[in-house]
Amino acid sequence: MILLEIDVGKNKVEKQEIDASGPLEAAITIHKKYETWRLDPLSPEAPIVFGMGPFVGGKLYGVHRLIFVFKSPQTKTLHVSALGGAAYKAMGMGAQAVAIRGRAEKPAAVFIANGQVEFAEVKPSDAYNLIKELYETRRDFFIQNDARALVVGPASWTTYNGAIVSVDIDVKKGEFRMGAEDFAARGGPGTALAQGHNVVAIVVGGPKKPLYEKVADAEAINQLFRQRLGKPYLDVLNEKTVKYRYDPKIGTGGTFGVNYPHYRDLLPLFGYKSIYMPKEERIKHADLVLELFWKPFQVEVFEKAKSWYNCGEPCPVVCKKVWRGKKVDYESFHAAGPFIGNYLFQEAVPVIDEIDKLGLDAIEMGHVVAWLFDAIYTGLLKPEEVGLDDVPAFDPSSFDPVKDSRRNARLALMLVRNFVNNSTDVLSLVAKHGIRKAARELERRYADRVRERGVRFRDLAVYAAYGAEGYMTPNFYWAPGLVAPMYVLGRYWTNYNPTFMSPEDFAKTSYERAVAEALVDNAGICRFHRGWAEPVLKELYQLVGARPPAALYREIAYYAKLSGAEPMPWESKRTRDLVSALAKELGSKEWRFEDYDDYYEWWVRFKEALDKLILA
Structure with a gap:
């Protein structure tokens, strides 16, 4: 190339x-x-x-x-x-x-x-x-x-x-x-x-x-798909991308349209504080989210305007669902919505607009806002220390879905701007170093508050640690694989399902998913198209006289080791609780996570199993 x-x-x-x-x-x-x-x-x-x-x-x-x-x-x-x-x-x-x-x-x-x-x-x-x-x-x-x-x-x-x-x-x-x-x-x-x-x-x-003539040969492509999957290309594409376009069985489409009714009570709310709520309470909150956050989008985008577009290439999947000119995806809107204690869809729009114009990662910004909101609610920080004029409403049990959503959305917009402007010493610290290193410094700086409240700054955040200072926050799913000791996180290079299993089995499924996702990225293929692409990727490479590289993930893991940025054991209580709460939710009998040693054992066994698979 x-x-x-x-x-x-x-x-x-x-x-x-x-x-x-x-x-x-x-x-x-x-x-x-x-x-x-x-x-x-x-x-x-x-x-x-x-x-x-x-x-x-x-x-x-x-x-x-x-x-x-x-x-x-x-x-x-x-x-x-x-x-x-x-x-x-x-x-x-x-x-x-x-x-x-x-x-x-x-x-x-x-x-x-x-x-x-x-x-x-x-x-x-x-x-x-x-x-x-x-x-x-x-x-x-x-x-x-x-x-x-x-x-x-x-x-x-x-x-x-x-x-x-x-x-x-x-x-x-x-x-x-x-x-x-x-x-x-x-x-x-x-x-x-x-x-x-x-x-x-x-x-x-x-x-x-085209870079290669063969990719413009529709007959060669159809022949490949018929031989491999028994159907012509467009038939396979339409079948495998229905979730992202429009699924008539559920009357919606796209990540935002599908994820809320699909995950329901497993949606992470209030910076993952929802993992501590009993199922019946989570269902009540999920119903509120569907009514106040999902339905306004659903009515306008699917029942009225049908405003569906693509990302800039001519693609029939039209996965981009647009609400009054604003592209709506699950991850970004959840970051400015239920994850930070805002259940009103329209209140999330200006927050996302600001995040986008300022050029921020919306997922990470959702974690930063939720973490700082929780630190204020818990008493570890004062509102004025991050440039706010009020205390966020961050207790799910007493949450007013209308009044408190408006308050939290207003404060989130202030916090996003203050963060980018480094408007206080605390925000300057977080903006320079990120959640992990800033949490350690804040624990030192406010040691008296930590002792008085009985909780550390790091324990209010959810992240996977790398080396001495690196970290990554998870995508918005209640899924242990998103904080497991994988070498690339923050995307879907892992088993991201809300499931639980032995560390060895979990490592195997996560490694297989990571290898597949790396190959899809290397091919420049949208992961919404992975359903048809992954089964024929080897044959597609043969069309252009190449083959999928075998050692991408191994090379990335080796680089992390050389950088001193290997995955590290969980530092945050809420990160550990994300894992153990789902294990309990799914009825795991072998893993009860009664003390830190249990978490450490599961983490170490996962990491050892993963490294063996990488070297195999």
């Missing part, structure tokens, strides 16, 4: 051919070359690599994700984040992958099309305004190359939690395309790009043509 290595400090571009089957394999090669495990995640010499899989531009759908791989300022090891649809515009940039190195003297934008690279000084701004300004100042580039911008927002300059933001533009009209907005967010890729390289934006475009 062709890789462009761009040194933004020297305005130098090197085009090279490397032996890699996709962006993830290419990135591992580059990070090994520069031995970046030795470097700080924000070092200019630690590249951020992004690219596409080999199947772009043809007759396959859902294959146009841009994959970002970087040393994460949050986990302190390699992390992988994906941005939907953008490879449809990037396929003409003249390379399958790009590595950004060095540090620009002034905030810079990089324009890439047809193998050519240009540099320009750009003033940072909020993410959406920045995209509009780039279009207005470089309209010719956008039109000639049908280009798409990838930008960072203010959060990337002041926090560890910056995302890369992209909204596709109709280049002739200069208007944002409805639903075609997405974020490479988990792990802080925007922070790595901004603070490490002083890059504000990357604009990609060029002539749209």
Whole structure:
């Protein structure tokens, strides 16, 4: 594959051919070359690599994700984040992958099309305004190359939690395309790009043509699917993506539409405090969430407007459900909704708007807000220490779903802005270091409060630890696999079902899922399409004269060990309780988790089983 290595400090571009089957394999090669495990995640010499899989531009759908791989300022090891649809515009940039190195003297934008690279000084701004300004100042580039911008927002300059933001533009009209907005967010890729390289934006475009002729051969693709799965391609696609498009059996679709009625009382509420509630109480709260949070979306998006779109590539799944111009996904809206004690859908919209414009990872921001809300509610912090004028309502048992939702949403909006502005000493600490390291410092700083309240700051958060300082918060599911000792978390590289089993069996199912997800990412395929893609991935690679790489996950695990960022035992009581409460909920008799030794044994046995599988 062709890789462009761009040194933004020297305005130098090197085009090279490397032996890699996709962006993830290419990135591992580059990070090994520069031995970046030795470097700080924000070092200019630690590249951020992004690219596409080999199947772009043809007759396959859902294959146009841009994959970002970087040393994460949050986990302190390699992390992988994906941005939907953008490879449809990037396929003409003249390379399958790009590595950004060095540090620009002034905030810079990089324009890439047809193998050519240009540099320009750009003033940072909020993410959406920045995209509009780039279009207005470089309209010719956008039109000639049908280009798409990838930008960072203010959060990337002041926090560890910056995302890369992209909204596709109709280049002739200069208007944002409805639903075609997405974020490479988990792990802080925007922070790595901004603070490490002083890059504000990357604009990609060029002539749209397949990298390989065979992926444009509809008959060859259909023959492959008939031989392997007994049906033509589109029949298999429609069958395997029904959840994300529209499921007539339940009358809804997309992650937001499906997850709330599906998970119901297993939804994590109030920073995972719902795991302590009896089932009948959780059901009452789930019913409130369905009525106040899910139903307004359901009525407008599915019963009235039917506003369904795709992410910017021509894809029939139209998984993007849009409410009055705002793309709605489960993860982001849950972060600004029930997870922080807000059950009113419309109250979540301005919070998510602000998170998106500032360029934050919404999932992580949900965890930060819930953690700080709980710290105030518990008495470990005072509202004014994080710039708030009131105490959040963070007790599920006395929660008023209307009045308290409005209060919490208002405070969340204040807190998000204060966090990005580093407006208090406490928020500056959290914004610089993240939850894990900040919790330790706050326990030292407020030792008297910790003793008086009998609870530590870290015990109110849910996260998996890496090495001495790294960590990752889970996606919003009540699932032990999301905090298990896996080498990449924060995405779905694990068994993320609400289930429980012996550590050895859990490690096996998590490892199998991680390997499959890594291969899908390396192929640049949207995971909403994994149902049809995974069974035929080997054959798809044969179409382009390649094969799926066998050791991706092993390489990532080895990198984590070299970085000193291996998974570490659970530090937080609520993280441990997430595991034990679900084991109890599901009636586990072998694992009762009566003391810390039980948790430690399960964790160690999982880790040992996983490492054996990796080396097998």
